[in-house]
Amino acid sequence: MTLLEPESTGTVRTTGGPVIATERLVLRAPGVDDAKAIKSLINDRRIAENTARMPHPYTLKDARTFIDAVANGSEPAFLVTLADGRIVGGCGIASLRDDGPEIGYWIGVPYWGNGYATKAARAIVDYAFGELGYAELMAGARVSNPASRRVLEKCGFQWTGVVLQRIRSINSSAPSDRFRLDRGLWASLRSWGKLQAIA
Numbered sequence: 414m415t416l417l418e419p420e421s422t423g424t425v426r427t428t429g430g431p432v433i434a435t436e437r438l439v440l441r442a443p444g445v446d447d448a449k450a451i452k453s454l455i456n457d458r459r460i461a462e463n464t465a466r467m468p469h470p471y472t473l474k475d476a477r478t479f480i481d482a483v484a485n486g487s488e489p490a491f492l493v494t495l496a497d498g499r500i501v502g503g504c505g506i507a508s509l510r511d512d513g514p515e516i517g518y519w520i521g522v523p524y525w526g527n528g529y530a531t532k533a534a535r536a537i538v539d540y541a542f543g544e545l546g547y548a549e550l551m552a553g554a555r556v557s558n559p560a561s562r563r564v565l566e567k568c569g570f571q572w573t574g575v576v577l578q579r580i581r582s583i584n585s586s587a588p589s590d591r592f593r594l595d596r597g598l599w600a601s602l603r604s605w606g607k608l609q610a611i612a
């Protein structure tokens with residue numbers, strides 16, 4: 414079982430929305446100047462086909478629509494950035510199905526395999542339970558996406574079953590594993606990690 418160390422070292426509220434700092438990553442709201450970088454990272458079929466709502470091709474207009482939606486909307490969404498400011502991906506919380514709020518994330522292909530998705534997902538899970546006070550979180554990953562499944566397992570999510578998920582970029586539905594993490598399990602995994610550290 415995964416032991417969860419607190420991922421986030423702190424959340425700071427700025428005029429641009431909350432900023433979540435972790436040891437290696439900073440999660441922040443997207444701004445108008447980020448459109449080009451977002452477009453160039455997301456505009457890849459490997460990302461679109463593994464997420465529910467992303468169009469493909471992904472245009473500058475799509476990036477600007479996304480930035481406006483985050484600024485005006487109620488669903489938290491963050492860019493995942495490195496300490497030097499480079500954008501490597503994104504993550505957020507949305508309600509895509511009727512089983513509750515779910516986390517989603519993507520990492521630009523050049524940055525895969527560095528643990529960024531796991532770190533970002535843990536940070537947003539901490540934010541959802543800690544700052545937002547959620548009782549439970551859902552997540553989904555296409556059955557053909559073992560990397561995402563692994564990320565969710567490393568965050569403590571537990572598999573609940575398979576559903577058909579609408580995938581915009583393929584204009585069709587695909588089998589998708591569903592996962593759930595409740596607040597009690599999250600708190601237990603976090604405190605177990607701390608107990609082990611002092612034992």
Ligand SMILES: CC(C)(COP(=O)(O)OP(=O)(O)OC[C@H]1O[C@@H](n2cnc3c(N)ncnc32)[C@H](O)[C@@H]1OP(=O)(O)O)[C@@H](O)C(=O)NCCC(=O)NCCS
Pocket residue numbers: 459460461463464516517518519520521524525526527528529530531532553554555558559560561563564
């Ligand atoms: C899924 C995704 C977010 C992973 O990003 P990442 O930063 O490379 O992920 P991490 O490095 O944190 O962890 C990936 C884990 O999956 C494992 N993994 C990668 N490819 C794998 C495969 N083919 N089979 C099994 N495990 C695999 C890695 O070994 C790693 O686990 P480990 O740290 O225990 O070794 C990224 O590939 C992506 O953006 N994909 C497209 C969008 C997407 O799938 N989003 C998630 C759905 S909401």
